[in-house]
Amino acid sequence: xxxxxxGLITADxxxxxxxxxxxxxxxxxxxxxxxxxxxxxxxxxxxxxxxxFSVGDNGTLGYTGVSxxxxxxxxxxxxxxxTTFSEGTGNVNDPFVVxxx
Numbered sequence: 001x002x003x004x005x006x007g008l009i010t011a012d013x014x015x016x017x018x019x020x021x022x023x024x025x026x027x028x029x030x031x032x033x034x035x036x037x038x039x040x041x042x043x044x045x046x047x048x049x050x051x052x053f054s055v056g057d058n059g060t061l062g063y064t065g066v067s068x069x070x071x072x073x074x075x076x077x078x079x080x081x082x083t084t085f086s087e088g089t090g091n092v093n094d095p096f097v098v099x100x101x
Contacts, residue, residue, distance in 0.1 A: 010038055019061040049066065
């Protein structure tokens with residue numbers, strides 16, 4: 001069992017899903033037309049505004065200062081490797097149904 005199965009997405013996961021650093025992309029499933037944080041640090045500097053990677057409202061992977069309060073979060077749920085789906089196609093009108101054992 002995972003001790004903490006809910007968290008924030010990482011910058012690596014955004015890239016693997018189809019996000020591009022510094023380039024807009026509205027054609028992948030993480031695009032939401034909203035700004036949100038990742039959990040990946042970009043620059044930690046005690047003399048400046050610390051920054052983390054974020055996904056912009058245009059789908060681009062970028063970075064945002066941690067003092068920015070106008071940005072959201074999107075949780076990520078981690079499933080065990082042997083998780084199966086009992087039905088659904090995975091789209092918004094027919095989501096996957098997770099089968100529990």
